[in-house]
Structure formats: structure tokens, C-alpha cells
Amino acid sequence: MDVIWQAVLAALSMLLTLDERLMEVILLSLEVSLTALLIASLIGLPIAACLALTRFPGRKTILVLFNAMMGLPPVVVGLVVYLLLSRSGPFGVFNLLFTPTAMIIAQVVLVTPIIVSLSRESLETMRHEYHDTLRSMGAAPAQAISILVWDGRFTLATAHLAGFGRAVAEVGAVMIVGGNIDHMTRVMTTAIALEASKGDLVVALGLGIVLVALSLAVNVLVYGLRSMGEARAAS
Amino acid sequence: MIAASPLPFHLKGAGVSRGGKQVLKDITASFEANPPKTVIIGPNGAGKSLLLQLCHGLFPADSGVIEWSSNRDFRAPSKAQAMVFQRPVLFRRSVITNVILALKIAGFSKAEWRDRAAGVLRRTGLSRYAATPARSLSFGEQQRLALARALAVEPKLLFLDEPTASLDPAAAHLVECLIEEAAAGGVKIIMTSHDLNQTRRLADETIFMHRGRIKERAPADRFFASPENDLAQAFINGELLWWRRRSIFSGVDGDGASCEGMDEEV
Ligand SMILES: Nc1ncnc2c1ncn2[C@@H]1O[C@H](COP(=O)(O)OP(=O)(O)O)[C@@H](O)[C@H]1O
Numbered sequence: 461m462d463v464i465w466q467a468v469l470a471a472l473s474m475l476l477t478l479d480e481r482l483m484e485v486i487l488l489s490l491e492v493s494l495t496a497l498l499i500a501s502l503i504g505l506p507i508a509a510c511l512a513l514t515r516f517p518g519r520k521t522i523l524v525l526f527n528a529m530m531g532l533p534p535v536v537v538g539l540v541v542y543l544l545l546s547r548s549g550p551f552g553v554f555n556l557l558f559t560p561t562a563m564i565i566a567q568v569v570l571v572t573p574i575i576v577s578l579s580r581e582s583l584e585t586m587r588h589e590y591h592d593t594l595r596s597m598g599a600a601p602a603q604a605i606s607i608l609v610w611d612g613r614f615t616l617a618t619a620h621l622a623g624f625g626r627a628v629a630e631v632g633a634v635m636i637v638g639g640n641i642d643h644m645t646r647v648m649t650t651a652i653a654l655e656a657s658k659g660d661l662v663v664a665l666g667l668g669i670v671l672v673a674l675s676l677a678v679n680v681l682v683y684g685l686r687s688m689g690e691a692r693a694a695s
Numbered sequence: 696m697i698a699a700s701p702l703p704f705h706l707k708g709a710g711v712s713r714g715g716k717q718v719l720k721d722i723t724a725s726f727e728a729n730p731p732k733t734v735i736i737g738p739n740g741a742g743k744s745l746l747l748q749l750c751h752g753l754f755p756a757d758s759g760v761i762e763w764s765s766n767r768d769f770r771a772p773s774k775a776q777a778m779v780f781q782r783p784v785l786f787r788r789s790v791i792t793n794v795i796l797a798l799k800i801a802g803f804s805k806a807e808w809r810d811r812a813a814g815v816l817r818r819t820g821l822s823r824y825a826a827t828p829a830r831s832l833s834f835g836e837q838q839r840l841a842l843a844r845a846l847a848v849e850p851k852l853l854f855l856d857e858p859t860a861s862l863d864p865a866a867a868h869l870v871e872c873l874i875e876e877a878a879a880g881g882v883k884i885i886m887t888s889h890d891l892n893q894t895r896r897l898a899d900e901t902i903f904m905h906r907g908r909i910k911e912r913a914p915a916d917r918f919f920a921s922p923e924n925d926l927a928q929a930f931i932n933g934e935l936l937w938w939r940r941r942s943i944f945s946g947v948d949g950d951g952a953s954c955e956g957m958d959e960e961v
């Protein structure tokens with residue numbers, strides 16, 4: 461028990477002194493996951509809008525597919541991206557394997573289905589509520605979409621936080637395609653896995669605390685956004 | 696904004712089906728700028744809301760046709776008309792932004808938005824709530840905002856679906872005043888009402904609907920003095936058309952007649 465307490469204290473002091481080794485890993489984590497989130501949002505939001513606002517044959521199938529993809533095991537996604545990026549794979553010429561770019565690609569695959577599914581649901585609810593009113597006013601499709609997106613901004617933001625939460629906490633995909641190379645592709649989750657297996661509890665715990673704090677912050681934000689959205693919607 | 700007038704328009708044998716049932720049947724009627732206020736009444740489920748929405752252009756008729764005077768494409772609602780729904784949906788924005796969005800969508804120039812929105816809020820007594828989130832207003836204020844939003848675009852034709860349903864008398868009175876004011880300003884009003892006293896007060900012309908059909912249409916004073924249709928007569932005498940249903944249900948369940956929504960075809 462003593463050992464653990466000492467490790468916790470050491471970890472906290474590393475955090476408070478902004479230990480260089482720790483900061484490098486944390487910053488890379490944030491960089492990779494936030495970039496993945498941004499790209500997933502740019503891909504996912506238009507798809508979500510399309511699925512929410514139009515009707516076409518095969519739409520239901522696509523909805524189910526994206527919903528199912530929300531639960532993709534990160535290791536499997538990592539494996540597939542690994543195969544695609546490996547020297548003998550179709551994208552091998554780009555030499556991306558074991559770079560932060562490869563990790564971003566893998567996380568985009570993990571996050572996009574979350575953005576699509578949750579945003580689609582939010583936009584569809586909004587559309588259902590606003591449809592007759594917007595049509596009565598004579599809103600053009602672009603106007604209608606911008607109003608739906610803005611009025612649904614709290615739930616859309618929640619979808620993005622959920623996506624970020626999944627990206628920053630997953631270990632399987634970044635481990636496989638990034639390789640956990642020191643100073644290169646080592647992020648919080650892979651560092652924890654490595655340090656724990658080496659028996660270096662201090663670094664592992666320090667990073668663990670940061671991860672938990674991040675996920676807590678994300679959840680507090682989600683809660684805050686939701687109650688802000690509800691206050692706005694209250695009638 | 697110069698928008699082609701949507702008046703007059705003509706329904707010719709128009710019918711609408713919902714859920715495999717014909718809910719509007721063979722509606723033939725013309726609407727012109729005069730008389731200024733037409734009020735549609737009838738029991739729940741008669742098709743009043745659907746008729747308003749059909750005339751507004753929210754959806755096409757499943758049978759028959761609607762002809763508008765001008766030759767423009769009226770498949771979608773035009774900007775010369777506006778509608779306040781039975782349950783208005785306000786945007787999740789401030790009161791004034793709700794009005795501004797309506798102006799923006801209707802194509803008013805940006806320079807006009809603020810002044811026009813402020814003007815219509817003043818007319819509807821909502822100025823002091825301009826910056827308040829629309830959905831935190833009271834029921835009556837929300838209804839007035841919905842009306843303000845519709846009036847802001849200066850429609851020539853205004854559809855109002857039970858604009859005072861579930862308002863207290865004071866709030867209802869305010870809404871009625873606004874309706875009178877709009878009509879006096881040259882806006883053609885086509886509205887539904889569940890309230891016969893209100894209909895007596897407001898209507899220049901009354902349309903009585905029953906089970907998807909227009910049963911009677913007459914100047915309001917004539918209608919209330921002596922409706923020609925026996926169903927209309929029963930309706931304004933407060934019998935609410937239960938007697939018809941009583942004859943269906945009496946054999947099965949002695950109390951069946953008190954079930955409002957049960958609207959079986961006779
Ligand atoms: N989307 C729908 N699906 C099925 N039935 C509908 C739908 N909309 C309206 N109806 C039916 O059409 C009839 C007329 O509805 P409505 O115009 O709302 O009546 P009113 O406004 O006179 O009370 C009702 O019997 C209602 O149940």
C-alpha cells in the first residue's frame with residue numbers, strides 16, 4: 461500500500477512540476493486526438509446532415525452500419541489501418557506507419573461513426589420539430605440546415621465530446637499503428653501500458669490521473685452543455 | 696418586399712389521405728380577400744388543421760387540385776402568406792432573433808431586420824422580452840411571439856390554427872385584438888377556432904366542417920342565426936355531435952358516447 465501512495469505522490473509532483481517527459485506525451489495525445497476529432501467532424505457532420513435531412517433507398521442500412529461501427533474494437537481498427545499502411549499495403553508508398561499521422565487516421569476511423577450517429581440523431585430530432593415551421597416560412601435547404609445546426613449546437617457538441625473521449629482513451633489502435641515509439645508516437649494510453657508492464661508506477665499513475673481528469677472534464681462539459689440546451693429548450 | 700398575392704385561390708374537389716384514411720374529402724371552395732376573416736369550426740378531428748395546412752401549401756392534395764390566382768409555382772408556401780400552427784414551434788433563440796430569422800428567410804434585406812422586428816414586438820407587446828430566450832416565455836407570450844413572427848413578414852394571407860387554444864381569457868383577448876388589427880390592416884385571415892364565442896366575435900364568414908367535409912359556409916351572422924346544416928345546428932347548440940355516436944355505441948357500451956376522440960365513420 462505504501463508503495464502505491466508514494467507513487468501517487470510522486471506522480472502528482474511530476475504533474476505539478478510539468479515534468480518534461482510527461483508533458484511531451486500528454487501534448488502528443490491531445491494533438492493526435494484533437495486532430496482526429498476535427499477531421500472526423502469535417503467528414504461526419506455532412507454525412508449526419510445528409511442522413512438526417514434526406515430520404516433515399518439504403519439510408520436505413522447506412523444508419524445501422526454507422527451505429528454498429530460506434531462499437532468497433534480499437535485493436536481491430538488498428539490492425540486494418542496497419543495492413544492498409546504497411547509496406548505491402550495499398551498505401552504503403554506514403555510511409556505513414558508508426559507516425560502520428562497513422563494514429564490520427566486510426567482514430568478518425570474510430571470517431572467518425574460516433575459523430576455521424578449522435579449528430580444524425582440530434583439533427584433528426586430537430587428536423588422533426590422544425591420541419592413544418594421552416595417549410596411554412598419558405599426556408600431554403602441551406603438556411604434550414606444552418607438553423608438546425610445552430611439550434612442543435614449543444615447536442616452536437618456533446619457528440620463531439622463523446623468522440624474525443626473515445627479517441628483519447630483508446631489504446632489498441634494507436635499502439636498497433638503508432639508503435640509506441642519514445643518521443644515519436646508515445647501517447648498517454650500507450651505510455652501507461654508500457655510503464656505499467658515495466659513496473660514504473662509513477663509515470664503510469666501520473667498519466668492515468670491526467671486521463672481520468674480529462675474524462676471527468678469531458679463529462680462535466682457534457683452535463684453542462686446538456687443543461688444549457690435544456691434551459692434553452694424549456695417551454 | 697413585393698410578393699404576388701396568393702389570393703384568390705380555389706380548391707376543386709381536393710382530398711387528402713392520412714394513414715390510409717381519407718381525412719379531407721372533396722373540398723371545393725374559393726377564398727378571396729373579402730370577407731377579411733374566415734373562421735373554420737367543427738368538432739375535433741374534422742380536418743380543420745389539415746385544411747389550413749393544405750391551403751397554406753405545406754403538402755399537395757392527394758386528389759383534386761388547388762388553383763392560385765397568380766401563375767407562380769405554389770407547390771411550397773409562398774412568402775406572401777404565413778401560418779401560426781396549433782402548437783407553434785419557436786426557435787431556441789431570443790425573442791427578437793425568432794422574428795429576425797423569419798424576416799431573413801422571407802428575404803428582407805439585412806438593414807431592415809432590426810427595425811421591423813422591434814416594430815412588430817412593440818405591436819405585440821413583447822418589446823421588453825426582446826433579449827429573452829423565446830422558450831422561457833409564458834404560454835400566452837409564446838403564442839403572441841408566434842403571431843408576431845408571422846406578421847413580421849407582412850403577409851397578405853395569414854393562417855391561424857386555434858390561435859387561442861389553452862390561453863387564459865386575458866391572453867386570448869390580446870391575441871384576438873392582434874387578429875382584428877391585422878385584418879383591419881388588410882391581411883386576409885383564415886383561422887380555426889374551438890371557441891364558438893370567439894367565432895361569433897371574430898368571424899365575418901364561418902365554415903363548418905365535419906369528418907373531412909365542408910358542411911356549411913355562410914356569413915357569420917346568418918350562420919349563427921340559423922345554420923342550414925343539421926350537424927352545424929347541433930354543433931352550435933353545444934351538442935358536439937355526440938348524438939350521432941351515441942347511436943353507434945349505445946348497444947355496446949352505455950357510456951361510449953362520452954369518448955371525445957372516437958371518431959368512427961357513420
Ligand atoms: N399524420 C396523420 N396520420 C394519420 N391521421 C392523421 C394525420 N394527421 C391528421 N390525421 C387525422 O386526420 C383527421 C383530421 O385531423 P385535423 O385536421 O388535425 O383535425 P382538427 O384540426 O379538425 O381537429 C383526424 O382524424 C386525424 O386523426
Ligand SMILES: [Mg+2]
Nearest residue numbers: 743744781856
Ligand atoms: Mg386542429
